[in-house]
Amino acid sequence: MPELPEVETIRRSLEPCLTGRQITGLQIRHPGILLPAAEAFAAILPGLRILALQRRGKYLILELSEDWCLVFHLRMTGKLLWTEDPQSPVPPHTHLIFQFENEAQLRFNDVRRFGRCWLVRREEMERISGLAALGPEPIRSDFTAEILKEKLRHKKNSKIKCALLDQTVVSGLGNIYVDEALFEAGIHPLRTAGSLSPEEIHALAEAARHVLQQSIRRGGTSLRNYVDGLDRQGENQYHLQVFRREGEPCPVCGTPIRRMKIAGRSSFFCPRCQIAHPPC
């Protein structure tokens, strides 16, 4: 679930808690989520200090002293939770606990164990293949329709829904925000990327930026699992236009929202506002 707005909200919530903190120890309860092996984490981390929190796409990056970095990807159900009460019950599926001065803790929790945590030197961060291959950040001011057009050049026969989920095309979009951006831009998810007009690509670039920034302002979308670093839900789920609204009236034209499987994922769209064929 955590897509760009959720990871950014987590980053912002944890930043005041973690910045400047020294790691005093760690508990590894499930080593399978760690890369490289757990021994390296135990040997290297104690004594290091957290200098800054960065985000790239759906990756959260903790910059540490001595040029080390902790990189997290939460995949679907991963959570990072800050607590200053070490006596608070440790939730099930907590795989990793970082300990800090004054007994504060950062807990990594992930029901489905898809999430990952890497310990790498800053200059070797590019060795995380998914991170190195990420496309442009759609919420940055230098993200333009021209850049999106160029990135879509090699995906001409892909369905636009699939192309936008490809993190090398644009970083940070997932199932929710792709559907919301396609709705806002008036583009049917089954259209091929190569069939989009320059005007449609422009509208899509604007819509992607807009739906992501709106969600960040609302603290992310909490549908099932997502909470920020202080266990707080977001508000964007109350503002979704089409996602998970099958059968409900389109907020623009009133036509019932439809649901369709595309590349194995549920996709939601308005069959009237999002036309299936390119304009003549």
Next chain:
DNA sequence: TGGCGTGTTTTTTC
């Protein structure tokens, strides 16, 4: 109770 849906990235297949 068992089989499906969930959603992201990596890997495999065509």
Next chain:
DNA sequence: TGAAAAAACACGCC
């Protein structure tokens, strides 16, 4: 090379 499908995982749901 690129598009699509499967695999990784655990749980809730009906």
